[in-house]
Amino acid sequence: MFCIKCGRPAKIGNFCDACFLDSEELFAIKDFSMEYCDICGINQNMIKEQIIGSLKTKNNISNTKVSIKLVGNKAHATVTCSGSIKGLPKTETKNVMVIIRKKMCAMHVKLSGGYYEAVIQIRGRDKDNILKYATRLLPKKSISSIEKLKEGYNIKVLHKANAAAAVRGFRKRYEVKDSYKLAASKKGEMLYRNYYAIR
Ligand SMILES: [Zn+2]
Numbered sequence: 001m002f003c004i005k006c007g008r009p010a011k012i013g014n015f016c017d018a019c020f021l022d023s024e025e026l027f028a029i030k031d032f033s034m035e036y037c038d039i040c041g042i043n044q045n046m047i048k049e050q051i052i053g054s055l056k057t058k059n060n061i062s063n064t065k066v067s068i069k070l071v072g073n074k075a076h077a078t079v080t081c082s083g084s085i086k087g088l089p090k091t092e093t094k095n096v097m098v099i100i101r102k103k104m105c106a107m108h109v110k111l112s113g114g115y116y117e118a119v120i121q122i123r124g125r126d127k128d129n130i131l132k133y134a135t136r137l138l139p140k141k142s143i144s145s146i147e148k149l150k151e152g153y154n155i156k157v158l159h160k161a162n163a164a165a166a167v168r169g170f171r172k173r174y175e176v177k178d179s180y181k182l183a184a185s186k187k188g189e190m191l192y193r194n195y196y197a198i199r
């Protein structure tokens, strides 16, 4: 048996090793689009991860390299994979285009709509220090807003867990009072809001 393409001895079906590898695809990839939140930001590694995640293959891939050139809202990527098909090593390079669309993430949609699950009420003589310390303890993204009042500050916090964790740092040195109120969200869902009064 000889290879139907080149005439050398056939090894796999009607092909020699080289012509067999030529006829087989190591991996497949298609153009796609991805969404990202403008406020959270995006970097090339996030695009690379999505590209690697979209690779399709039935073969063994041992190494993948992705390089990206950003042009406007498009990422032009070159993907090189090394691996093997039926035990024969092959390296293949393909181009793919990723369209990057802006879409606010769920968390920032909530933040921009004024959503919050907890309020840290800062009062008393030491209020400015407490505020400084609290904003350091809270992840930046978790703060919905900070209100300045005559008697102190109210920090509205997106997630209860972040508020609870931050307040924990005050319990030894300050007086902390916990309470909650039932409130309706804008969409009409009932929500228990946690309140922490620190003084
Ligand atoms: Zn051949």
Ligand SMILES: [Zn+2]
Residues within 6 Å of the ligand: 037, 038, 039, 040, 041, 104, 105, 106, 107, 108
């Ligand atoms: Zn975001």
